[in-house]
Amino acid sequence: MRDFSYVRPDAAAEAVRLVARSADATFVAGGTDLLNLMKDGAEDHALVVDISRLPLAGIEESGGRLRIGAMARMADVALHPVVPKRLPLLSQALLASASPQVRTMATIGGNLLQRTRCWYFRGTGFACNKREPGSGCAALEGRSRWHAVLGGGDHCIAVHPSDLAVALRALDATVHTLGPDGARTVSLADFYREPGDTPHIDNALRHGELITAVEVPLPPAGTHQRYLKLRDRATFEFAVVSVAAVLRTRGRIVEEARLAFGGIATQPWRSAEAEAALRGKPLTERNIAAAGRVLVRDAQPREDNEFKVELVQRALQDVLGRYTGGSR
Amino acid sequence: MPEHSRRNVLKSGGAAAAAVMAPLPDGPRPVTAPHQVRQAAQPKAVTDLTLEVNGERHRLEGVEARVTLLDALRERAGLTGAKKGCDRGECGACTVLADGRRIKACLTLAVMQDGRSITTVEGLARGERLHPVQEAFIRRDAFQCGICTPGQIMSAVACIEEGHTGSEDEIREWMSGNLCRCSCYPNIVDAVADAAKAVR
Numbered sequence: 447m448r449d450f451s452y453v454r455p456d457a458a459a460e461a462v463r464l465v466a467r468s469a470d471a472t473f474v475a476g477g478t479d480l481l482n483l484m485k486d487g488a489e490d491h492a493l494v495v496d497i498s499r500l501p502l503a504g505i506e507e508s509g510g511r512l513r514i515g516a517m518a519r520m521a522d523v524a525l526h527p528v529v530p531k532r533l534p535l536l537s538q539a540l541l542a543s544a545s546p547q548v549r550t551m552a553t554i555g556g557n558l559l560q561r562t563r564c565w566y567f568r569g570t571g572f573a574c575n576k577r578e579p580g581s582g583c584a585a586l587e588g589r590s591r592w593h594a595v596l597g598g599g600d601h602c603i604a605v606h607p608s609d610l611a612v613a614l615r616a617l618d619a620t621v622h623t624l625g626p627d628g629a630r631t632v633s634l635a636d637f638y639r640e641p642g643d644t645p646h647i648d649n650a651l652r653h654g655e656l657i658t659a660v661e662v663p664l665p666p667a668g669t670h671q672r673y674l675k676l677r678d679r680a681t682f683e684f685a686v687v688s689v690a691a692v693l694r695t696r697g698r699i700v701e702e703a704r705l706a707f708g709g710i711a712t713q714p715w716r717s718a719e720a721e722a723a724l725r726g727k728p729l730t731e732r733n734i735a736a737a738g739r740v741l742v743r744d745a746q747p748r749e750d751n752e753f754k755v756e757l758v759q760r761a762l763q764d765v766l767g768r769y770t771g772g773s774r
Numbered sequence: 775m776p777e778h779s780r781r782n783v784l785k786s787g788g789a790a791a792a793a794v795m796a797p798l799p800d801g802p803r804p805v806t807a808p809h810q811v812r813q814a815a816q817p818k819a820v821t822d823l824t825l826e827v828n829g830e831r832h833r834l835e836g837v838e839a840r841v842t843l844l845d846a847l848r849e850r851a852g853l854t855g856a857k858k859g860c861d862r863g864e865c866g867a868c869t870v871l872a873d874g875r876r877i878k879a880c881l882t883l884a885v886m887q888d889g890r891s892i893t894t895v896e897g898l899a900r901g902e903r904l905h906p907v908q909e910a911f912i913r914r915d916a917f918q919c920g921i922c923t924p925g926q927i928m929s930a931v932a933c934i935e936e937g938h939t940g941s942e943d944e945i946r947e948w949m950s951g952n953l954c955r956c957s958c959y960p961n962i963v964d965a966v967a968d969a970a971k972a973v974r
Contacts, residue, residue: 451817452839452885460814478881481842482862493817494839496886545951546936547869547878547929682950 447484454496458624458658464495466626466654473497473656475517476552478544479560487570488561488577498553502658505529510664516555516622516657520610521546523554532664535671535690539613542675545682555657557610558621558637561648563592563684564604575601576645583645591750592684597712598746602645606638606713607684613673615706615714616690619662625655638713669694674765675708676757685709687754689761693769698728703766707741710758717741729766730773738762823888827851828897839885843877844868846884847894855895855924859953866952869925869932870894876932878951895924898931907931910969911962918956926952930966939970 455461465471471493474480483489503517505526512533514523523529524540544552566572566584573582585593585603593603611634619634637650651657665671670693677683688708694701703724707715723737738759745755822835827847834850844861847853847870859867861880868879871893898905907930910916917923929952933939938948945966946959954962 447840449819450839451819452821452883453815453817454886455815464817474883474886476881477883477886478863478878481881481883484840485861494883495817498886545863545866545878546933546938546948547866547876547951548863548881550875551877551881680950681947 447481448487448490450484450491451493452496453493454499456500458497458500458502458656461495461497461500462624462626462654462656464493465656468493469653471495471654475556476519476548478548478552479556483561483568486568488568497656502555503553507532507664512662512664514554514660514662516553516659518554520544520549520552520554520557524549533617533662533671535613535617535673535692536610536662538671538673539609539675539688539690542673542681542688543609554610554660557608558614558657558660559649559651560608562604563607565589565592567604576604576641576648579644579646589750590748592686593748593751594712595710595742595745595747595751595754596715597640599641599643601643602641602712603748604641604645604712605709606648606711607708608714609673609675609685609688609708611638611714612685612688612706612708613690614660614662615716616692616704617662617665618704619660621657622659622661623651623655624658625652627652629658631661634714635716641712665692666694670769672765672768674761676761687758687761689758689765691762691765693729693766695729695769698730698771698773700724700727700729700733703737705737705741705762707758710745710754719743724766728773729770731763731767731770732774734763734766734770735759821885823885825851825884825887825889826891827853828893834884837884839883841884842880843870843872843882843884843887843892844879847879847892850884853894853896856928857921857924859921859925864953865922865925866929867922867925869928869952871928871932874932874935876929893928895927898927905931906972907934907965907969910965910972914961914965914968916958916961916965917954918958922952922954922956926954926962930962930969933966934970934973939966942967 472491474494474496475498502515504515506513507528520540524537530537567574567576572584575583594605614634621632632650673690675685675688685708690706692704703721720737720741723740727733742755747755825832847856856870856879857867859865863878863881870879872890907927933948939945945963
């Protein structure tokens with residue numbers, strides 16, 4: 447790790463001011479991603495502003511919404527009394543993430559801002575437009591088993607690695623931020639960016655802007671929620687493919703299916719077309735398969751990750767199939 | 775006649791290096807006590823900090839901001855129990871408790887832990903009396919080369935405290951942040967299950 451300066455201000459506004467005024471400053475919360483990025487040389491900062499002790503760790507339920515402070519630790523959110531009961535999807539996604547030690551350290555805000563695990567991004571010996579704009583993308587012609595089949599392009603096919611973000615996408619969460627221009631709210635649907643020709647920009651945050659809270663509407667009682675994470679070993683691994691589902695049915699008929707996918711795309715992925723393919727129809731094996739085909743219609747797989755196109759459809763069938771009551 | 779081993783040599787080296795930050799005796803305290811009202815914090819590349827390690831207060835002076843908690847423990851406090859395996863949060867050999875909760879000491883800066891209470895494997899035994907988890911690891915032969923063992927033991931202490939020892943599967947899941955290259959997992963799981971009964 448290169449040398450840097452460190453400061454731990456007492457207030458969020460002061461933290462924002464300190465980062466905003468210098469281009470090579472950043473925030474640290476849990477530190478579990480930033481330290482690795484700096485050790486690997488994928489990121490380099492002259493000033494690190496510690497926000498981990500700011501009073502932003504509260505978890506509160508009110509008006510049918512759960513507000514989770516950005517500094518709340520993954521472990522504390524996963525096991526908060528309201529979460530396993532009302533947002534089991536969130537709890538499942540968090541407990542499927544990382545390791546118990548990292549979940550004790552890592553924050554909700556930081557989790558959403560973790561950088562891609564693309565080995566060409568982390569390994570500084572390779573061309574990477576995300577790490578060094580304009581340098582090229584080694585993944586396009588390289589080993590792409592872990593890369594995206596949707597949402598990529600000629601400049602970047604790196605996958606966003608967060609399980610939490612996939613769950614929150616399905617739950618229609620919003621992100622509260624504080625920046626140099628004040629506080630604002632961004633829907634998670636508008637938070638992540640497709641790489642386009644600026645893959646170094648991961649999300650909608652401006653320099654010096656920090657996440658203060660995540661707000662999740664609580665689904666009505668009786669809503670099915672499930673997170674399925676497929677990975678190369680039983681646990682402590684990133685997703686090859688993951689599916690987050692929020693499903694409301696009346697009898698056999700799908701009233702609402704909110705589906706988000708991890709591991710297959712450059713950002714936590716929602717497909718309005720796949721959801722529309724299920725809405726108002728009986729939940730049957732056949733209709734789920736039709737939704738799966740719509741989901742991957744525009745997929746651009748490569749040799750190493752072609753299996754994901756099939757795998758994600760099977761994963762969707764697995765997640766929703768348990769609610770069909772055997773209807774084919 | 776003292777027995778010389780690699781461990782003793784490392785420890786005596788650590789003790790020499792740690793001379794400037796030996797546990798503070800009762801008496802004068804540093805002028806900047808944590809309770810004092812601070813001016814707006816100023817960024818610093820080198821800083822002084824205080825850790826309570828295994829019940830002893832350690833004042834660490836002139837610590838670069840980039841020093842991890844793991845390096846501070848090993849190289850400044852002379853406590854080499856927490857191991858540096860991968861230095862990327864993947865292996866768990868550096869697991870320690872911070873304010874009673876398990877963390878990976880390689881993934882946090884020492885300065886971020888200023889004022890916190892840290893427990894390392896050296897802090898588990900009471901004199902000659904081993905912690906029940908340490909005893910269980912010996913009884914169950916839950917290690918081979920031993921380099922992951924301090925991290926496994928610290929993680930197991932927390933895993934038991936958290937109540938995640940209801941079944942073999944649960945132990946495996948909640949101990950998954952600690953890798954063992956010798957693959958001693960069956961014996962580790964047995965040791966954690968035994969210790970959970972002994973502790974509860």
